[in-house]
Amino acid sequence: VSQLPDQYVDSHQEEYVQTLRDWVAVESDSSDVLRRPDCHRMMDMTAEKLQAMGGKVELVDIGVQELPDGKTVALPKVVTAQFGSDPNKQTVCVYGHVDVQPAKLEDGWATEPYNLTDINGNLYGRGASDNKAPVLAWIHTVEVYQDLPVNVKFIIEGMEETGSNGLDAMIVAQRDTFFSDVDYIIISDCGWLSQRPALTYGTRGNCYFFAEVEGPKQDLHSGVYGGTVIEPMTDLIGILDTLISPSGKILIPGIREAVAPLSDEEWKMYQDIEFDIESFKSKIGVSQLMYSNKVDLLAHRWRYPTVTIHGIEGAFSGPGTKTVIPAKVIAKFSIRQVPNMDPAVVKKQVTDYLYSVFAKRKSPNKLKVTMIIGAKPWLADTKHPLYEAGKAAMKRVFNVEPDMIREGGTIPIAKTFEDVTGKSIIMMPIGGFDDGLHSQNEKMSRYNYIEGTKLFIAYLHEVAHLKKD
Amino acid sequence: VSQLPDQYVDSHQEEYVQTLRDWVAVESDSSDVLRRPDCHRMMDMTAEKLQAMGGKVELVDIGVQELPDGKTVALPKVVTAQFGSDPNKQTVCVYGHVDVQPAKLEDGWATEPYNLTDINGNLYGRGASDNKAPVLAWIHTVEVYQDLPVNVKFIIEGMEETGSNGLDAMIVAQRDTFFSDVDYIIISDCGWLSQRPALTYGTRGNCYFFAEVEGPKQDLHSGVYGGTVIEPMTDLIGILDTLISPSGKILIPGIREAVAPLSDEEWKMYQDIEFDIESFKSKIGVSQLMYSNKVDLLAHRWRYPTVTIHGIEGAFSGPGTKTVIPAKVIAKFSIRQVPNMDPAVVKKQVTDYLYSVFAKRKSPNKLKVTMIIGAKPWLADTKHPLYEAGKAAMKRVFNVEPDMIREGGTIPIAKTFEDVTGKSIIMMPIGGFDDGLHSQNEKMSRYNYIEGTKLFIAYLHEVAHLKKD
Numbered sequence: 001v002s003q004l005p006d007q008y009v010d011s012h013q014e015e016y017v018q019t020l021r022d023w024v025a026v027e028s029d030s031s032d033v034l035r036r037p038d039c040h041r042m043m044d045m046t047a048e049k050l051q052a053m054g055g056k057v058e059l060v061d062i063g064v065q066e067l068p069d070g071k072t073v074a075l076p077k078v079v080t081a082q083f084g085s086d087p088n089k090q091t092v093c094v095y096g097h098v099d100v101q102p103a104k105l106e107d108g109w110a111t112e113p114y115n116l117t118d119i120n121g122n123l124y125g126r127g128a129s130d131n132k133a134p135v136l137a138w139i140h141t142v143e144v145y146q147d148l149p150v151n152v153k154f155i156i157e158g159m160e161e162t163g164s165n166g167l168d169a170m171i172v173a174q175r176d177t178f179f180s181d182v183d184y185i186i187i188s189d190c191g192w193l194s195q196r197p198a199l200t201y202g203t204r205g206n207c208y209f210f211a212e213v214e215g216p217k218q219d220l221h222s223g224v225y226g227g228t229v230i231e232p233m234t235d236l237i238g239i240l241d242t243l244i245s246p247s248g249k250i251l252i253p254g255i256r257e258a259v260a261p262l263s264d265e266e267w268k269m270y271q272d273i274e275f276d277i278e279s280f281k282s283k284i285g286v287s288q289l290m291y292s293n294k295v296d297l298l299a300h301r302w303r304y305p306t307v308t309i310h311g312i313e314g315a316f317s318g319p320g321t322k323t324v325i326p327a328k329v330i331a332k333f334s335i336r337q338v339p340n341m342d343p344a345v346v347k348k349q350v351t352d353y354l355y356s357v358f359a360k361r362k363s364p365n366k367l368k369v370t371m372i373i374g375a376k377p378w379l380a381d382t383k384h385p386l387y388e389a390g391k392a393a394m395k396r397v398f399n400v401e402p403d404m405i406r407e408g409g410t411i412p413i414a415k416t417f418e419d420v421t422g423k424s425i426i427m428m429p430i431g432g433f434d435d436g437l438h439s440q441n442e443k444m445s446r447y448n449y450i451e452g453t454k455l456f457i458a459y460l461h462e463v464a465h466l467k468k469d
Numbered sequence: 470v471s472q473l474p475d476q477y478v479d480s481h482q483e484e485y486v487q488t489l490r491d492w493v494a495v496e497s498d499s500s501d502v503l504r505r506p507d508c509h510r511m512m513d514m515t516a517e518k519l520q521a522m523g524g525k526v527e528l529v530d531i532g533v534q535e536l537p538d539g540k541t542v543a544l545p546k547v548v549t550a551q552f553g554s555d556p557n558k559q560t561v562c563v564y565g566h567v568d569v570q571p572a573k574l575e576d577g578w579a580t581e582p583y584n585l586t587d588i589n590g591n592l593y594g595r596g597a598s599d600n601k602a603p604v605l606a607w608i609h610t611v612e613v614y615q616d617l618p619v620n621v622k623f624i625i626e627g628m629e630e631t632g633s634n635g636l637d638a639m640i641v642a643q644r645d646t647f648f649s650d651v652d653y654i655i656i657s658d659c660g661w662l663s664q665r666p667a668l669t670y671g672t673r674g675n676c677y678f679f680a681e682v683e684g685p686k687q688d689l690h691s692g693v694y695g696g697t698v699i700e701p702m703t704d705l706i707g708i709l710d711t712l713i714s715p716s717g718k719i720l721i722p723g724i725r726e727a728v729a730p731l732s733d734e735e736w737k738m739y740q741d742i743e744f745d746i747e748s749f750k751s752k753i754g755v756s757q758l759m760y761s762n763k764v765d766l767l768a769h770r771w772r773y774p775t776v777t778i779h780g781i782e783g784a785f786s787g788p789g790t791k792t793v794i795p796a797k798v799i800a801k802f803s804i805r806q807v808p809n810m811d812p813a814v815v816k817k818q819v820t821d822y823l824y825s826v827f828a829k830r831k832s833p834n835k836l837k838v839t840m841i842i843g844a845k846p847w848l849a850d851t852k853h854p855l856y857e858a859g860k861a862a863m864k865r866v867f868n869v870e871p872d873m874i875r876e877g878g879t880i881p882i883a884k885t886f887e888d889v890t891g892k893s894i895i896m897m898p899i900g901g902f903d904d905g906l907h908s909q910n911e912k913m914s915r916y917n918y919i920e921g922t923k924l925f926i927a928y929l930h931e932v933a934h935l936k937k938d
Binding site: 031107161191224229241284287291308360362438 | 576630686690692696706756759784790791793803831833841906909
């Protein structure tokens with residue numbers, strides 16, 4: 001480019017926003033199999049974009065997904081791409097995903113969730129921040145450089161929001177091919193903690209459960225049958241109520257005991273982080289949090305497990321009234337994973353516990369507990385040169401020392417990358433602290449999108465000067 | 470008619486089925502305000518049909534419905550009609566409703582719920598049995614007679630499934646006009662207990678509650694925020710779990726104490742009813758019921774209260790996974806009312822109890838309990854001549870003694886008719902015991918629809934011979 005990189009980025013801002021609009025318009029909700037064609041289209045669009053830039057691109061078939069009814073459906077292919085193969089240069093591999101969480105206007109969105117809408121410099125749309133804009137920022141970074149200072153690879157998937165089904169096996173299979181020359185893995189699938197830019201060194205994992213209680217063969221009229229049948233919903237509410245205490249204590253035996261104790265060093269780190277509890281409270285609109293001091297709050301956000309009950313499928317969920325006894329109800333709940341929990345052990349702890357609680361009810365209904373997602377937590381060494389390079393790039397673009405933070409959410413693949421490839425990983429977020437991931441009115445600000453692109457450009461420059469790992 | 474009435478009915482069967490198909494095609498779901506235009510259309514169609522038959526018809530404006538957000542929406546008008554005004558004849562008033570419960574194909578219907586589908590003589594469709602076919606059977610009854618043996622009035626409403634909003638006031642207002650010359654009220658909004666035809670002498674009432682727990686100002690990502698916020702869903706599950714014991718005992722103080730004790734005479738009546746527990750179990754597809762003997766089972770179906778939790782609005786209810794902390798969740802539950810419960814008292818008992826249970830959780834979230842429907846139970850004297858006439862008509866058409874039964878469900882208006890007009894009421898069901906009211910695959914059999922029409926024809930003949938009340 002003849003312009004300086006920053007000027008080039010600024011002058012292409014409208015084009016970048018339009019590309020994001022095109023991507024957000026694709027309803028690539030990986031949790032809904034009816035939207036699978038959109039997911040396939042999203043992977044094709046990603047591959048075409050990278051191909052048009054001159055990358056060596058592959059759409060990797062990762063097989064099929066088995067549905068609860070025994071049928072199968074094709075998984076979205078994984079897109080890999082390679083830009084440059086100079087053995088004298090560092091090789092980074094950028095991971096991202098282009099699938100999204102469900103979203104419907106009637107959930108309480110102020111704008112159509114799949115129509116990217118600019119309001120005062122904020123770009124509202126499902127997937128804008130999680131993770132389409134960061135993926136595009138990396139793509140634009142490669143576009144800006146005429147001569148890349150490092151070799152850049154991409155691995156972009158379409159099943160992240162439902163547990164990266166099929167990706168683990170693909171990474172294992174390509175360990176000695178695609179990943180053989182990769183030095184570092186970069187993930188930008190998270191956000192800052194405050195207005196201050198941040199680097200992320202840990203994420204929680206997630207075990208997502210379905211607890212299904214099945215009774216009558218179909219829904220029944222609650223007037224005609226109420227009092228004669230043992231209702232599945234009553235049973236389900238009864239067992240859900242045994243998961244967690246009002247004060248947030250997980251009641252499933254063995255879970256809390258597995259958690260690594262909080263070290264003095266950690267406690268000190270948490271003390272130093274800039275975090276304003278009052279603005280956090282006002283942002284989410286609550287008068288009281290689970291903990292009233294910063295360390296407890298951050299620790300329970302990042303490094304302790306938690307149980308969330310997301311909802312119930314099969315019961316009446318519409319507005320208004322319906323006098324139904326639902327025949328089959330499926331609770332969805334998840335437990336965030338931290339070191340040293342093991343999803344395989346958690347699966348057994350949860351299922352054993354719920355079956356034993358249910359048995360005490362002596363109900364004739366049938367309980368089935370299944371773990372749908374079992375993603376491990378991830379923790380990096382903050383003293384690694386990758387993080388030093390990150391701090392330097394942050395300093396250059398934003399002129400601040402970044403906060404060193406962890407992430408309460410899950411990037412399921414981080415742990416797999418580490419275990420399989422043995423490479424070091426850095427998480428470099430560009431999302432804002434108030435982007436509303438997974439909720440209504442998700443957004444990415446123009447500022448974070450554009451300055452984030454500049455950060456990535458600066459970061460490749462810094463990484464080029466690292467010694468090979 | 471030149472043919473005998475029964476032959477006339479038989480020869481018009483296809484026409485009757487087609488009219489039912491036209492009526493079922495209107496999605497007159499009164500619980501969903503977005504369907505309100507369909508409800509209005511359904512009332513218009515009903516009025517036009519009665520007008521075309523020469524009735525004196527009115528569409529009575531009963532005002533507006535206030536929505537939770539403070540807005541208002543017009544209630545479906547009530548259709549009244551009059552056929553004949555001979556002061557020497559008895560005057561009956563037939564009550565029915567043409568609104569329906571919600572239904573969606575994806576709830577598990579084998580056929581499109583609003584496309585009446587004939588499978589082996591069963592006519593599947595939402596509202597087929599509850600209450601469109603019975604209303605049409607009464608309309609056809611009037612059509613069959615060239616010279617009605619009694620004066621017939623109709624009062625047809627469009628809000629029955631959500632508590633007959635506005636109808637009470639309308640009945641009070643027309644007590645001395647429309648209802649002044651009415652001798653008896655006939656309701657056919659229920660079903661038989663078995664293959665054996667039945668007359669119904671009691672119904673349960675219903676108190677329908679919303680319990681709303683509101684926390685953060687919008688849904689949150691369960692990874693990013695889990696562990697820091699006190700989740701509304703956990704609070705809601707916690708309070709719902711205190712409503713009812715695993716063995717079906719209502720735990721709200723004062724409810725059970727208000728119930729009229731079971732008399733020896735009642736016990737004897739229940740003993741004599743033909744009711745096969747095994748076929749009841751196999752029909753609904755359960756291996757075990759709440760009670761294992763006939764009297765307990767029928768008593769808890771008809772004359773004891775029960776709590777049903779219908780579902781939760783605002784939580785994740787789709788298939789698949791979503792890692793959300795719902796910000797505002799609204800449980801829908803109802804308590805069936807029996808003599809001597811009083812909905813106003815029950816409202817206070819339930820709200821006081823839930824607020825006190827919630828207070829113990831010390832949650833910063835906000836609980837709001839509201840009673841949406843408060844319908845009283847109804848109980849008739851089975852020795853009244855109306856019932857004797859009913860037995861005679863039953864004998865004539867079906868050649869059996871009918872079972873004398875009660876109804877677990879609610880016909881909210883029965884008690885109001887009784888209290889306001891002082892007239893006697895009979896419930897004469899023609900729906901089958903397996904019609905699936907309020908659940909998937911609701912149906913009305915051709916047999917019940919057609920023979921039911923003949924029953925109504927015979928009944929008017931019997932009523933003509935009663936002494937004026």
